[in-house]
Amino acid sequence: MSRATFYPHPAVRATIATVVGAFVLLPLAATVEFTLRDGDTGHSFVHWAAIFDPTKAEAYKPIWVGLTNSLTLMVVTVAVVLFLLAPTMILVNLKFPKLRRLFEFVALLPVSLPAIVLVVGLTPIYLVIGRTLGTGAWTLAFAYGITVLPFAYRSIQASIDAVNLVTLAEAARSLGASWLTVIRRVLAPNLRGGLMAASLIAVAVVLGEFTIASLLNRQNLQTALMLVNRQDAYVSVVFSLMALLFCFVLLLLIGRTGSIGARGKDR
Amino acid sequence: MTTFSARLDLVTESVGGDSPRPRARRLPVAHLGLVPFAGYVVIFLVLPTVLAVFTGLFDKAGHLTMDNFTALGDPVILETFWNSTWLSALTAAVGAVAGAAVCYALLGIPAQHPIRSTVDALAGVLAQFGGVMLAFVFIAAMGRNSVLVEVLSSLGIDLYASSNWLYELPGLILPYLYFQIPLMVITFAPALEAIKPQWAEANLTLGGNRWTFWRRIALPVLAPSFAASFLLLFANSFSAYATAAALASQGSQIVPLQIRAALTSETVLGRENLAGALAFGMIAVMAVVMTCYALIQRRAERWRA
Numbered sequence: 001m002s003r004a005t006f007y008p009h010p011a012v013r014a015t016i017a018t019v020v021g022a023f024v025l026l027p028l029a030a031t032v033e034f035t036l037r038d039g040d041t042g043h044s045f046v047h048w049a050a051i052f053d054p055t056k057a058e059a060y061k062p063i064w065v066g067l068t069n070s071l072t073l074m075v076v077t078v079a080v081v082l083f084l085l086a087p088t089m090i091l092v093n094l095k096f097p098k099l100r101r102l103f104e105f106v107a108l109l110p111v112s113l114p115a116i117v118l119v120v121g122l123t124p125i126y127l128v129i130g131r132t133l134g135t136g137a138w139t140l141a142f143a144y145g146i147t148v149l150p151f152a153y154r155s156i157q158a159s160i161d162a163v164n165l166v167t168l169a170e171a172a173r174s175l176g177a178s179w180l181t182v183i184r185r186v187l188a189p190n191l192r193g194g195l196m197a198a199s200l201i202a203v204a205v206v207l208g209e210f211t212i213a214s215l216l217n218r219q220n221l222q223t224a225l226m227l228v229n230r231q232d233a234y235v236s237v238v239f240s241l242m243a244l245l246f247c248f249v250l251l252l253l254i255g256r257t258g259s260i261g262a263r264g265k266d267r
Numbered sequence: 268m269t270t271f272s273a274r275l276d277l278v279t280e281s282v283g284g285d286s287p288r289p290r291a292r293r294l295p296v297a298h299l300g301l302v303p304f305a306g307y308v309v310i311f312l313v314l315p316t317v318l319a320v321f322t323g324l325f326d327k328a329g330h331l332t333m334d335n336f337t338a339l340g341d342p343v344i345l346e347t348f349w350n351s352t353w354l355s356a357l358t359a360a361v362g363a364v365a366g367a368a369v370c371y372a373l374l375g376i377p378a379q380h381p382i383r384s385t386v387d388a389l390a391g392v393l394a395q396f397g398g399v400m401l402a403f404v405f406i407a408a409m410g411r412n413s414v415l416v417e418v419l420s421s422l423g424i425d426l427y428a429s430s431n432w433l434y435e436l437p438g439l440i441l442p443y444l445y446f447q448i449p450l451m452v453i454t455f456a457p458a459l460e461a462i463k464p465q466w467a468e469a470n471l472t473l474g475g476n477r478w479t480f481w482r483r484i485a486l487p488v489l490a491p492s493f494a495a496s497f498l499l500l501f502a503n504s505f506s507a508y509a510t511a512a513a514l515a516s517q518g519s520q521i522v523p524l525q526i527r528a529a530l531t532s533e534t535v536l537g538r539e540n541l542a543g544a545l546a547f548g549m550i551a552v553m554a555v556v557m558t559c560y561a562l563i564q565r566r567a568e569r570w571r572a
Binding site (some may be wrong): 003006007008012013016017020023024025026028030034035047055067071083084085087091092095096099109110111112113114115116118119120121122123124125130142145146149172189204205208209210211214215222226233236237239240241243244245248250251252254 | 292297300301303304307308310311312314315316317318319320322365368369371372374375376384387388389391392393395396397398399400401403404405406407409410411412414415419444445449450462466477480481485505506508509512513523526527531542543544549553554556565
């Protein structure tokens with residue numbers, strides 16, 4: 001068969017899987033071993049249990065504060081994606097098809113804008129925000145909405161391309177639905193996959209964000225881990241592993257909803 | 268009532284599509300819908316970019332100066348740009364080759380297969396897993412007290428014989444590869460999957476073999492996608508900050524760390540607003556890289572239909 005001519009030989013497949021798999025899994029295995037250390041030679045779950053140890057609660061307090069801030073940021077960032085980006089994308093695709101290319105250009109722009117460069121420009125803006133809206137951690141969500149923009153745009157646009165938005169909207173309108181009903185009851189359910197993927201990616205990005213929070217002097221999970229790491233190297237590693245696992249499950253979920261990138265277009 | 272007027276709307280639109288009255292009434296409302304997002308993008312994307320580019324042009328008193336841009340020619344700054352460049356090029360090259368190998372190994376495994384969805388999810392996570400947590404994992408896994416170093420030293424290999432490399436510039440290579448390889452898997456897999464079995468059949472019919480298929484058909488088709496992915500990887504590590512911030516405890520060996528130094532203390536090279544000039548330098552490099560990426564990507568998409 002023709003397939004055999006370009007599919008890899010099983011031995012080649014196994015070699016690549018072993019080499020790259022070792023590079024990916026060995027550091028993780030060594031890290032897990034590190035968190036299980038107890039004293040000089042023993043192993044136990046003492047560093048994992050320490051997270052809930054009341055005597056260490058004071059030392060770990062920044063982590064819980066940071067985690068709470070990060071959770072708030074996730075909610076506000078997802079809100080920016082769902083209630084600001086998504087409706088605008090629907091509007092552009094329905095009413096302003098000529099703006100689609102410009103919109104795409106703007107939405108993908110943050111890819112070529114390093115976070116550290118964004119910080120240089122955001123510093124004066126957040127001075128103003130600090131004076132008007134306060135210095136609450138949640139205000140960072142506006143900046144995070146920008147860093148999430150390219151990923152969110154791609155997932156939502158893939159969903160939009162997979163359904164016939166104009167026909168759906170016109171059908172609903174001709175049956176007498178108001179625009180709000182059209183978006184809420186007709187378009188949103190059809191774009192559920194893309195909206196879901198965009199939200200989950202926003203959650204993953206916000207959970208791992210350090211650059212902007214750190215240089216604008218706000219506290220989130222990552223800056224807290226950095227702070228606590230100076231006194232207790234174990235707990236920050238434990239939290240890193242948990243965050244990694246959490247994001248892995250999240251991405252498996254996205255894979256299941258089957259709407260990331262081109263897969264949404266598969267019929 | 269709404270039902271009727273909505274239908275009436277539709278009728279007038281389909282009968283006299285270019286009658287000016289309903290248009291004139293409706294368009295401004297639709298335009299208003301664009302305002303919130305446009306305002307958001309202007310304040311949090313356009314304005315910061317403009318500020319980042321132009322703050323370098325002014326000194327603290329607000330006078331126009333070229334001082335900060337001449338600082339870009341300073342040997343210290345040039346060295347950090349050089350460090351950033353070779354670090355990004357090296358990790359992009361190794362990451363691109365290793366990632367492409369993974370994509371190749373995945374060829375022929377159906378999309379619904381559990382191996383496939385696991386690798387997809389893992390690559391998605393690890394490509395995003397930059398940052399502080401990645402630094403912690405590598406310190407735990409390869410630091411002086413790690414089990415890997417212990418095992419190697421029992422075999423007579425001392426990883427830390429010559430220097431404390433993990434906390435210096437070379438220490439960034441392995442952590443960066445840890446997110447570069449997965450990113451390559453994500454970006455390059457669609458290109459490899461677009462190779463059509465018919466091409467292999469045509470190759471066989473015309474008397475070719477496995478070698479001619481790769482040499483004359485697949486590699487030329489894949490080359491633009493590979494180059495585009497390489498550029499994306501380069502841009503990715505060029506703009507990475509958090510991992511280096513957590514790992515490199517001393518000095519500012521790469522541009523993002525130099526910007527941090529300029530932002531947090533105002534005495535780098537004795538210049539003010541140097542961060543703006545450095546940011547401008549980074550944007551310039553990123554603009555060149557991403558423009559080439561867009562051009563090559565357009566070329567690459569010719570084969571995907």
